[in-house]
Amino acid sequence: MSDAQPKIRLRNLHKSFGDKVVLNGVDLDVGVGESVVVIGGSGTGKSVMIKCILALLPVGEGSIQVDGEEVVGIGTKDRERINRKFGMLFQGAALFDSLPVWENVAFGLLAEKRVSRAEARDVAIGKLAQVGLTPEVGDLSPAELSGGMQKRVALARAIAADPEIIFFDEPTTGLDPIMADVINDLIVKITREMGATALSITHDLASARKIAHRIAMLYEGKIIWVGPTADIDDSGNPYVDQFINGRAVGPIKMAIRA
């Protein structure tokens, strides 16, 4: 793991909003074809971390490498080339509500002009089937879907162009347990069979255990623990223990006053 070049390498990543420090020196490697899950409390900056990698937010300081190439501060052209490697499932789905579902799913393919509209539609219907949606859904508008269906369409959109690296921001939130497991299987399939690299965020530990090769925990702007999925239960880290067992008492203090 350590000698091979990682797909994504974060070093000393900092990000603040005004005076509010969100990321305070994040170090993380994601290997080629590896699936890493980041866990951590709500509001600790997991989504912000991914948006920094995608350059949707400007980075304060630190280094982000993709395939060994430094991507902090690169120009628009290079950024477009790098972003082509990425697929992203947004926490809030972020579907284009002016387009029907199938065009949402096929958007990246159409934008890159890799296929004709008819072909793109077929690909979209296929991807929708993979996330458990029927072809009829393809002609609806996103506003006509339930929250869980929107999430699955967003997932289909993220994987439609067969990206090398996929970011899943809470892929199973808002889904029923059975559908959540279907999605877990899909993510496993994408990473194990198609060789894609995945960096996911989840609060769903059952899902994390299933999809992750390694799990990392983000706390107070730093990765405080990272290890193989099998080690999560005896990590020896009191923060991780408290988090995975969902205990209100422990070293992690919630900013709540009774």
Added chain:
Amino acid sequence: MSNLNAMNVLQPIGRIFLAFLATVGRLTMFTGSALSHCVRPPFYPRIIGRQMVEIGFFSLPVVGLTAIFAGMVLALQSYTGFARFSAEGAIANVVVLSITRELGPVLAGLMVAGRVGAAMAAEIGTMRVTEQIDALNTLSTNPMKYLVAPRLIAGLTMMPILVFIADIIGVFGGYVVGVYKLGFNAANYLQRTYDFLEAEDVISGLVKASIFGFIITLMGCYHGYHSKGGAQGVGTATTYAVVSASILILSSDYILTELFFAK
């Protein structure tokens, strides 16, 4: 003590001034980037077409109504005014010149700012706060090119056409009042409308219209693009888009008129 007071007064002024400079800088960069995306491929003909229909076709009823009443009231007002020095004969000229040079572009501009500029700010603003603009970035699509450039192109090209139609409707409004209410001879009225009209009058109005179309779409896109903070932020963006477009239309109208008719 007095020193401290002076500081207290100057500080907010300085802060407002700096904020103003920052806004001007941001707007200039936004405009430059948007314009450069207008002329560099890829283009999005479907979206340009949809925006053209939105601006040019669906604004017709509102702009047409505005124009016809403007023409009618103009004829009526100039009649009552001009009758005092027996110049009633001039109302056909007054109507056509006012409409083509001034009222056509300005009234249409203000109506379209309220209709289209607001809708653009709301749509793009919603896309911003629901992360749809971020999603575009991750899907090999530049949002400036996909969202902003097509709207600017549509605004620049459709407003002159819209205003040309508004000119005709406005002049017709004046004609209706002149002939059916004030008892002018129809042929005579048309003759006078036509005789004093020069190409320059119409063209200057259409150039204005094109610039107003640019201002309206630019303000709609800019405020939408930079909106933040959920539904409330989108509401603010919409207000700013309409208010800033209206003020810019009226102020640039004066400058343009100076430029056109300075000689």
